[in-house]
Amino acid sequence: MSLIDWILLACLAVLLFFAARHAYLHRNDECSGDCSACPYHTQCTRRKKK
Amino acid sequence: MMLIFWLTFGVIGKYLSDLLAQGIDSLSSAVNSGLTVFGTNPVMKSLIINGVFAGVGSVLQFLPTIVVLFFFLSILEDSGYMARIAFVMDKPLRKIGLSGRSFVPMLVGFGCSVPAIMSARTLSSERDRKMTIYLVPFMSCSAKLPIYAIFSAAFFPRNSALVMIGLYVFGILMGIVSALLMKGTVFHGNPVPFVMELPNYRMPSPKSVLLLVWDKAKDFIVRAFTIIFTATIIIWFLQTFDIRFNVVSGGKDSMLAAIGTLVSPIFRPLGFNDWRVSTALLTGFTAKEAVISTFAVLTGTSTANLGSALANIFTPVTAFSFLIFTLLYTPCIAAITSVRNELHSRKGAFGVVLYQCGFAWVASFLVYHLCLLFA
Numbered sequence: 328m329s330l331i332d333w334i335l336l337a338c339l340a341v342l343l344f345f346a347a348r349h350a351y352l353h354r355n356d357e358c359s360g361d362c363s364a365c366p367y368h369t370q371c372t373r374r375k376k377k
Numbered sequence: 378m379m380l381i382f383w384l385t386f387g388v389i390g391k392y393l394s395d396l397l398a399q400g401i402d403s404l405s406s407a408v409n410s411g412l413t414v415f416g417t418n419p420v421m422k423s424l425i426i427n428g429v430f431a432g433v434g435s436v437l438q439f440l441p442t443i444v445v446l447f448f449f450l451s452i453l454e455d456s457g458y459m460a461r462i463a464f465v466m467d468k469p470l471r472k473i474g475l476s477g478r479s480f481v482p483m484l485v486g487f488g489c490s491v492p493a494i495m496s497a498r499t500l501s502s503e504r505d506r507k508m509t510i511y512l513v514p515f516m517s518c519s520a521k522l523p524i525y526a527i528f529s530a531a532f533f534p535r536n537s538a539l540v541m542i543g544l545y546v547f548g549i550l551m552g553i554v555s556a557l558l559m560k561g562t563v564f565h566g567n568p569v570p571f572v573m574e575l576p577n578y579r580m581p582s583p584k585s586v587l588l589l590v591w592d593k594a595k596d597f598i599v600r601a602f603t604i605i606f607t608a609t610i611i612i613w614f615l616q617t618f619d620i621r622f623n624v625v626s627g628g629k630d631s632m633l634a635a636i637g638t639l640v641s642p643i644f645r646p647l648g649f650n651d652w653r654v655s656t657a658l659l660t661g662f663t664a665k666e667a668v669i670s671t672f673a674v675l676t677g678t679s680t681a682n683l684g685s686a687l688a689n690i691f692t693p694v695t696a697f698s699f700l701i702f703t704l705l706y707t708p709c710i711a712a713i714t715s716v717r718n719e720l721h722s723r724k725g726a727f728g729v730v731l732y733q734c735g736f737a738w739v740a741s742f743l744v745y746h747l748c749l750l751f752a
Contacts, residue, residue: 332418346603
């Protein structure tokens, strides 16, 4: 593998890390958003309410 | 509703999705050329082009369809029309053992099963709540849209919009059948009376419509670049390497083929003889959009050619059987987690999965063999 291959692999690894991190940080989010239509937005555990 | 579906799947959404698919393919070709010029390792090039671009791109192309559908649904909701439908639906829903209050969770289920299952909390009766939760997965969620769109365009090109509408209607009918079965067995008794204040009819607010559409679009894009991206890379890895981590060509000797082959006997009576079909259905457990991204990775095709690649795996009859199975089988893991949380029972969640999968298997089996009989 050449330098460009390692750079691409590192970029993908970083993106994968952030994707996994997002999934972990939002693991307790029990919905897919749409707070305006949700009757439970006042009790919501989502970190960032929409 | 039929007009909305026709505009979404047959006209506006389809046109914009095709445009986006061409754009993604052009970008993929440009990146492929660039990687070739830089002398990139073939395995790395395969990961980027056949893995990431094929997988994520095959799901992203349906963003316009999702946006158009929720644009129209939010107009209906904001105008006060939906509240009146819930009131009108109370009488027919009582015949299958539910009240009009269950209509809103069912309707939300057409977007996503997770908030639909959560909104069943508004039902004061535990009986009504449990029954609604069991029936919400029959309302085909928007994550299955990419599957319907690809298959109906590939195998039923002249009637693709009709096939998609038919699938939604069939899902509702199966929900009714399930409700009647449950009413007579597990959920005895009558639903509680339905009293509600009707909001006035009003002009939909452009701001609230656009905010809802943006909300849905953002969630879809985030899912594509997190869950689908991760699933795509895992699937690419499993189908590129064998159990000794040697690179394989064709995928038949890969780890993924071994897993798919193990599970595929269950699906043979439904007409799914190829191991890639059972593998794609397994990945649908994580997110339904992953079914399409899995097919894209496993067939090694671009987004625009996925339909013709699927023609090597399916016939129109088996494609229809596959659509029925996808419509009815287990919801994604996020929905199952919601069921577990709302029912406060792992057995309940497991029961939902078993029931959905069993129901889907039987329906798909019947549809497949009936179609063979008449085809």
